Amino acid sequence: MFRSNALTIRMWFLSMTVLLITACAATPIVIGSDVKIEPSASSVQVNDTVRVPVKVDNVTNLSALEIHLSFDANVLEVVEMVDGNFVKADFSVQNTFDNTAGTIDYAIAQINREPANGSGTLFEIVFRAKAGGDALIRFRGTPAAPAGVLLADPNGMAIQVSLIENSVSVK
Secondary structure, eight states: OHHHHHHHHHHHHHHHHHHHHHHHHHSOOOOOEEEEEOOSOSEEOTTOEEEEEEEEEEEEEEOEEEEEEEOOTTTEEEEEEEEOSSSOOSEEEEEEEETTTTEEEEEEEOOSSOOEEEEEEEEEEEEEEOSSEEEEEEEOOOSSOTTSEEEEOTTSOEEOEEEEOEEEEEO
């Protein structure tokens, strides 16, 4: 009797192991989300304008976002900021820039809509090149968003993302 119980336990363990391996193999691998700064041109002339979209890739259930950026105010100045329409801005918390300090603050939320999924433009910054130099555009930490970016699902839970910064060279 002990032998048949041991065999039954072994068979059960083997079956569960095969079931677990099969389930793991059938589970899709989730690729992380990226928030990236993606200038339309990497190099511009003084007095030219350059559009700099802030994009998200591979996001799931996005309903709200808060993004804080910094830039070299000696080289670039913000002309305008344009909503990217990936997240429908029912509620705009921040949409400001300071050309003296070289800062941008943008925060919106959509309400009573299906969350955004996939990839798209969160917002776009139009810069004017003021002087020659390389201007790094980077994420700037704040008390509410220590990494400079906070994405949230409809329940207010943070969505983990990787951040990709960029620069514009002014000749």
